[in-house]
Amino acid sequence: MYLILVVVVYIVLAKIxxxxxxxxxxxxxxxxxxxxxxxxxxxxxxxxxxxxHAVTFDWLNHTLIELTFTFFIVPVVLMIxxxxxxxxxxxxxxxxxxxxxxxxxEYLFVKKGLxxxxxGWHLGWSTLFNVITFILIRIHYKKPLLALTIxxxxxxxxxxxxxxxxxxxx
Numbered sequence: 001m002y003l004i005l006v007v008v009v010y011i012v013l014a015k016i017x018x019x020x021x022x023x024x025x026x027x028x029x030x031x032x033x034x035x036x037x038x039x040x041x042x043x044x045x046x047x048x049x050x051x052x053h054a055v056t057f058d059w060l061n062h063t064l065i066e067l068t069f070t071f072f073i074v075p076v077v078l079m080i081x082x083x084x085x086x087x088x089x090x091x092x093x094x095x096x097x098x099x100x101x102x103x104x105x106e107y108l109f110v111k112k113g114l115x116x117x118x119x120g121w122h123l124g125w126s127t128l129f130n131v132i133t134f135i136l137i138r139i140h141y142k143k144p145l146l147a148l149t150i151x152x153x154x155x156x157x158x159x160x161x162x163x164x165x166x167x168x169x170x
Contacts, residue, residue: 014076026079029141037070049121049162082141098134103127
């Protein structure tokens with residue numbers, strides 16, 4: 001039930017805050033996020049760092065929640081984030097507000113048992129990850145090749161620190 005509520009909230013936010021005439025401007029960055037997110041889910045499929053946990057229906061699992069998040073909620077979030085991105089010194093406050101918002105939502109979901117951490121991951125890592133994610137989203141919007149270049153070592157570091165199959169290689 002909460003998933004439907006979240007989707008409805010973001011549909012309303014999309015209606016109110018997004019200039020839909022500009023959607024194509026944000027499309028490459030939305031695809032960048034989708035590819036990175038699906039890559040995480042593929043690489044860490046058997047060793048998740050975080051996962052959604054449904055408490056309402058047995059058939060509502062991490063994969064279905066993740067796909068809903070990836071294809072419905074994130075595009076709205078990214079278009080709002082990029083559309084209202086300020087210039088100058090306000091950028092730091094703006095970025096911090098988005099990181100705080102996502103980290104707080106994650107905190108609430110963890111407390112309600114709707115989001116689980118595993119394999120050494122915790123809210124501190126998520127907050128740092130949110131910082132990196134929002135910075136990379138903005139970089140991708142302005143300079144896609146630079147964002148891709150930064151993303152590769154970022155993914156490598158995640159794999160080295162958090163993926164056990166790589167720890168066993170000697």
